[in-house]
Amino acid sequence: MPGFDLNIAKEMVESFAAASGLGCRLLDDQGNILSQAGLTDDECTYLRSLPGQAPVCRDLHAHGLHEAQRFGGRYIYSCAAGFAYCSSPILTEGVFAGGLVAGPVIISDIEDCMDDIILQWDLPAQRVRALYLFLSSIPQVATDRLRHLSNQLFAAAVYISDSSYAFFLNHSGYRQQCDIGEYVQQAKGLQGDVTYPIETEQAMLAAVSQGDSTTASALLNELLGHIFFLSRDATAVQTYVTELVVLLSRAAINGGVAVEQAMEISHRYLQEIKSLTAQEEVASCLNRALTRFADLVFELLGTKHKNVIREAIGYMSAHCARALPLAEVADYVGYSPSHFSKVFKEEMGCGFRAYLNQLRVERSRVLLLSSNLSISEICERCGFEDPSYHCKVFKKLIGVTPDKYRKQSRRIDAQLEYGG
Structure with a gap:
């Protein structure tokens, strides 16, 4: 039964x-x-x-x-x-x-x-x-x-x-197998011969060298999906995976990890992988190795983040009057978008979009007080594409709408000018 x-x-x-x-x-x-x-x-x-x-x-x-x-x-x-x-x-x-x-x-x-x-x-x-x-x-x-x-x-x-x-x-291991399985199915659906995605491998190694374990893990699962699909036996899988461990250690060294430390970690994981036969165990071990290397790089980069965020804020302040996607700022400071988003929030205590809105609202406050531009014109000059969204964000941060803020400020100025 x-x-x-x-x-x-x-x-x-x-x-x-x-x-x-x-x-x-x-x-x-x-x-x-x-x-x-x-x-x-x-x-x-x-x-x-x-x-x-x-x-x-x-x-x-x-x-x-x-x-x-x-x-x-x-x-x-x-x-x-x-x-x-x-x-x-x-x-x-x-x-x-x-x-x-x-x-x-x-x-x-x-x-x-x-x-x-x-x-x-x-x-x-x-x-x-x-x-x-x-x-x-x-x-x-x-x-x-x-x-x-x-x-x-x-x-x-x-x-x-x-x-x-x-x-x-x-369970994290089960979720990893879900991701790998999805890439296996995608490989099956491709027309013609399926080849090893070298571009994905390069992107994964770049993420490790930047200390971005989240992006690197997702790319690793895609690689493993192709490896498991292309490999006919356990020996072929071992060959692919062994090479990946070596490449991960090199990426960590490129990210600033000491050669001796990277080699010691690489040796330990290579020995463990040799003793494994099940694909899910190999995948889990390789993901742990990747996370270890990326986390070491991230710790070393911690002291560099403040300078990077300072550069990013300067760029955002100079260009906030137009459409400014996160990817553009990330590219300016040399980070991947996902890694930049994570670092920015950790350093600033708020997300990229929230901080950009703060810059734009501050700019609109200045224009409301120092110019006779209409609210819609100020909205455009401050990078807000939609007047209603501008009004919503402004009220959330300042407590009143842009129009009411301008009227209140002018009334206060008039009272001061004529002595109340």
Whole structure:
């Protein structure tokens, strides 16, 4: 017996099939079908009727569910005939108890799918028309839509599972696997050969050398998604990951970390990675190494931040009268946008946008008192694109609207001039 409510699970299978237009199966932890809906034709039965070696669909879907558990709860895969499926595991008390499988779908043209099946099974000409009719009954789905459907299937699996799923969803390692799994699926959807994204690697190393662990970690997950997709075995993964550790240590040295310290940390993580076999363990270890290197750089850069923020404020003051995106100021001081935003808030106690509004409001106060420009003209000269937003921000910071502020100030001036 499954460790989850079978009636609720069957209801979710029927609901998903009705809403998506796809077939949906509920499997136990051995890959046996417990329930299914939305399947007008059994593709596995049809394929087994073809000459040659029959595909073992049960093993395929069981493997797909285990891969989904490894990669954050979602996995898209293909069978021998080229049909695509998506799967999500069901957990009870943190243990794999079965899962949902949606499909089949065709993500290429029917003609291409026909050619592959005819070639693979050496199908005689008299069976081609029957094959076409069978393939016409299978939904054709674009890759992007299949990813969205995979997310919906995942939500259904979480609903069926017990509360232990919440632990995995909030666990940092599990979230990392979600991100990596998403990049694996994106790589599968790319047309043509998938190549290693060297630009992403360079951006990650640049983030480490700036002490920006948040940006670097996100880019690392993208790299790992490609590495796991491109690598055929554990040895290939080890080769990629070992090189990344060395590159991370060099990036830390470029950021100011002492060579001896960087080499010692690099050696320690390389030794740990050699003892690991599971991809999720390797990914977690590599992320810890990256965070360690980036944090060391960040600590060293702490004394430099004050000068950088001083330069940024000077630039903002000089250019606040026009549209001024955060990315432009970050580029001016040589930081990535995300890193600059983080450092600015830590040093100034408020965000970039809030401080920019303070500069603009102060500028508008001066113009309200020293000129006869209209409120709308002052709004434009102070960098506010919308008068209503200018009024809202001004009132929030000063306590009154721009118009009322000007009238009050002029009344006070008049009283002083004529002695009250």
